[in-house]
Amino acid sequence: MRLSRYFLPLLKENPSEAQIVSHRLMLRCGMIRQEAAGIYAWLPLGLRVLRKVERIVEEEMLKAGAVQLLMPTLQLADLWRESGRYDDYGQEMLRIKDRHERDLLYGPTAEEMVTDIFRASVRSYKDLPLNLYQISWKFRDEQRPRFGVMRGREFLMKDAYSFDIDEPSARKAYNRMFVAYLNTFSRMGLKAVPMRADTGPIGGDLSHEFIILADTGESAVFCHKDLVDMPAPGDDVDWDNLQDIFDERTSLYAATEEMHDEAAFGAIPADKQLSARGIEVGHIFYFGEKYSKPMKAAVSGPDGKDINVHMGSYGVGVSRLLGAIIEASHDENGIIWPESVAPFDVAVVSLRVGDAAVDAACEQAYKALQKAGVDVLYNDSDDRPGAKFASMDLIGIPKQLIIGPKGLAEGNVELKDRATGERQVLPLEAALAQLTKA
RNA sequence: CGGGGCGUAGCGCAGCCUGGUAGCGCGUCUGCUUCGGGAGCAGAAGGCCGGAGGUUCGAAUCCUCUCGCCCCGACCA
Numbered sequence: 001m002r003l004s005r006y007f008l009p010l011l012k013e014n015p016s017e018a019q020i021v022s023h024r025l026m027l028r029c030g031m032i033r034q035e036a037a038g039i040y041a042w043l044p045l046g047l048r049v050l051r052k053v054e055r056i057v058e059e060e061m062l063k064a065g066a067v068q069l070l071m072p073t074l075q076l077a078d079l080w081r082e083s084g085r086y087d088d089y090g091q092e093m094l095r096i097k098d099r100h101e102r103d104l105l106y107g108p109t110a111e112e113m114v115t116d117i118f119r120a121s122v123r124s125y126k127d128l129p130l131n132l133y134q135i136s137w138k139f140r141d142e143q144r145p146r147f148g149v150m151r152g153r154e155f156l157m158k159d160a161y162s163f164d165i166d167e168p169s170a171r172k173a174y175n176r177m178f179v180a181y182l183n184t185f186s187r188m189g190l191k192a193v194p195m196r197a198d199t200g201p202i203g204g205d206l207s208h209e210f211i212i213l214a215d216t217g218e219s220a221v222f223c224h225k226d227l228v229d230m231p232a233p234g235d236d237v238d239w240d241n242l243q244d245i246f247d248e249r250t251s252l253y254a255a256t257e258e259m260h261d262e263a264a265f266g267a268i269p270a271d272k273q274l275s276a277r278g279i280e281v282g283h284i285f286y287f288g289e290k291y292s293k294p295m296k297a298a299v300s301g302p303d304g305k306d307i308n309v310h311m312g313s314y315g316v317g318v319s320r321l322l323g324a325i326i327e328a329s330h331d332e333n334g335i336i337w338p339e340s341v342a343p344f345d346v347a348v349v350s351l352r353v354g355d356a357a358v359d360a361a362c363e364q365a366y367k368a369l370q371k372a373g374v375d376v377l378y379n380d381s382d383d384r385p386g387a388k389f390a391s392m393d394l395i396g397i398p399k400q401l402i403i404g405p406k407g408l409a410e411g412n413v414e415l416k417d418r419a420t421g422e423r424q425v426l427p428l429e430a431a432l433a434q435l436t437k438a
Numbered sequence: 439c440g441g442g443g444c445g446u447a448g449c450g451c452a453g454c455c456u457g458g459u460a461g462c463g464c465g466u467c468u469g470c471u472u473c474g475g476g477a478g479c480a481g482a483a484g485g486c487c488g489g490a491g492g493u494u495c496g497a498a499u500c501c502u503c504u505c506g507c508c509c510c511g512a513c514c515a
Contacts, residue, residue, distance in 0.1 A: 012464065012476070013450050017508055037507065091439095092514070109515085143439065143513060157515070209515090218514090283515055317515050351474060386475040393475090404474055414474090 001344070002366075003379045007044050010391055020216045022326035023148030025335050029395045031322075038145025038153030045395060046322070048343035048375075050156065053321050054135055056187050056340060057158050063235055064180035066131040066160050071113050073137055077103035079112040082295050092140045106139040111291050111313055114161040118309070119297040125165045125307065128299065129173055133160030135318060150279065150323040151218070158316040163309045165301065167288065170310035174206065174286045175242035177314040179233050181210050181282045182249070184316065186232030188325055189338030192281060193227045194249055198258040199285055209256055210282035214327045217277035222265050223254035225272045256280075279324045286312040335396030336419050344377040346435055347397040351385045351404030361403050361413065361428055369401075372436035393418065401431055 009030040017034075018024040026032050031046030042050060058068065074096070080086035086093075086105075094106040107113070114132055122130065135158045145153050162173035178194065185192035190212050197209035211221050213228065233245050253264055256278075265273060289308045292298065298306040329336045339345065346369055350362045362378065369376040377397060379388055385404070392400050402414040407425065415424045415431045424431075 009448090011449060016444090016450070019509075034507090090513095138515080140514075144509095144511095146509085151514080155515075159515095280515060315515055320515070384473055384475090384477060386473090386477080389475045391476080402474080406474065 001377050003377060003381050006377070008395070009043065010394065018148065020147050020150070020327070021330060022150065022216070022323040025326055025330060025394075026148055026322070029335060032149065034148075038142055038151065040149060040152060040154070045343050049322055049337070049341055050319065052341045052343075053188065053318055053325075054156075054158075057135065057184055057316055057318060060180045060184040060187070061133055061158070061160065063183075063239075064131070064176045065129075065239060066133045066177075066180075068134065069117075069132055070134050070136060071107070071110050071117070073107055073139070074104050075107045075110070075113055077105055079116055080105065083112050083115075083291055084294065085112070092142065094139050094141050107136075108138055108140045109157075109313070109315070110134070110136075110159055111161065111311070112295065115291045115295045115297045115311070118161075118163055119292075119295065122163070123299055125299050125301050128163055128165050128309070129169055130163045131160055131173060131176075132163075133158060133314070147216070147218075148323060149319045152319065155317060156319040158318055160314040162312045162314070163292075163297075164311075165299070165307060165309070167310055170286055170288070170312055171206075172240065172242070174284060174312050175246045176239055177284050177312070178208065178246055178249070179237060179239075179242050181284065181314075181316070182232045183234065185210060185212070185281060187340050188321065189340065190281070190321075190325060190328055191228055193221075193223055193254055193278070195221055195223060195254040195256050195278075196250075196259045197256050197283060199287070205288075206286040208250075208284050209280045210284075211256070211278035212281055212324045212328060213274075213276050213278050214324065215277055216327055217279040219278050219280055220257040220260075220275075221255070221278040222257075222260050222273075222275050224252035224268050225274045227252050227254055228274065279320070279327065280317070281321050281324050282314075282316045284312065284314040286310075330396075333390070334394035337396040337398060339398045342396065342398050343375075344397050345375045346377070346399045346401055347392045348376060348378045349388050349392055349400055349402045350378075350380055351388070351402065353380055353382045355405050357408050358403055358405055361408055365401055365403065365413075365428060365432060368432050369435060374435060399435060401435065403428070 011028045014024050015027045018027055026046065029045060030043050032040040032042055035041055077086050093108055096104045098104055137154055138157045139154050142151060142153050145151050160177060164170035164173050192210040192212055194208045195211050197207045199207045253268055288310050292308040292311055298308050301307045325341060326335050329338060348362055348365050350358055352358045366376060366378045379392060396418055398418050400416040402416060407413055411427055412425045413428045413431050415426065
């Protein structure tokens, strides 16, 4: 992508409404634009990151055996009357009437609809276990949206729903999501700690929140310090037998404020007690027959009798994750994107647009990187060098290939690492070899 | 939903108290000179001062009502 043909509306000054660093940086980088309280347009740079985060979520869901579908954002109220939640949900649910005066709602979640889809097509226990998920826009009419995409009213959520024949099988499904979540967040450079959590209006009796520790987090959390740096389990696991991993991660104390037990926390050795704030990026629930029973989602068991399916649901705040990643990875100059979610892998920075040698070297680099499948942003704007350095640092591209007349005269370019600040001076070919070898 | 604050140029703000031709910085456009960490000079464009009523000869400024946004709490992925 040539910057001169791109849409990247950077802000030099901090917008006054943005209080936390991720919100400020997302606005300054031209990733998002607020259209109403808690409602944002995703500008090209923000959308690129959102898509990369989505892709990681999709890949990890696939490994865990979940199947992607896409349900409508508008749902019929009648479906929610079946489960009883139409009246329970309150004003957070955006209610709409169509031209025939039918009650609709903009989905804040989709347990009812996925259960409806399930019960229409699945009749036999032999089709289980099943996990259906989607990544789609949700709307919750929050009383007080804030902090940019961290608490929007409209937000992108991955929501998965598991269907099993009985509780032991459902717990295995729960464990698969538990492990998939640890791997997902780890790939984004985040340290997520699973914590015992309240189930809220989703219902049920087993629930964990995945928390990123950050001073700007909205929740007060308490946990054993050893959980924070515990590495993710990775892909090389037995997906049908994850109980040991689950037990390892849940035997140490970790709870959100609502579930906090001061006595149990106090029993942790003092130097291992961690009381902090956190950002909730994922939340998983097991709730058994809460929906399958009232909505009559049953399958025939081995003995021919109908059995209500045992369900769980599993959410990841995809748009919120962008805020969490930035909170976890930035410095005074801007965002430091982990390579896995960076909007571009490499920025080719021309220090003298119009200089024949510089232009030729930049074009050569741009084409070679594109050909190698590298996401490259070619900064061919006629800004002065200082302005380019500042803006490329601001938007946090992991590698900057800096090409200017002085270096070229000696046969060299400069390769800069955004995270470490480390710079190498080397010939263009060597730099390209490094950038394309991965 | 309780409490507080703010709406003036794309962004950040001053002007309002004490009514009298709407300003500053950044950005944008033109030209010239520049060019390795947010350049300099010269010129230019851009605002029904959130909206509606009212008071007044005259309202960004005073009064009333509205809409929107932000912050603190309560609530929530």
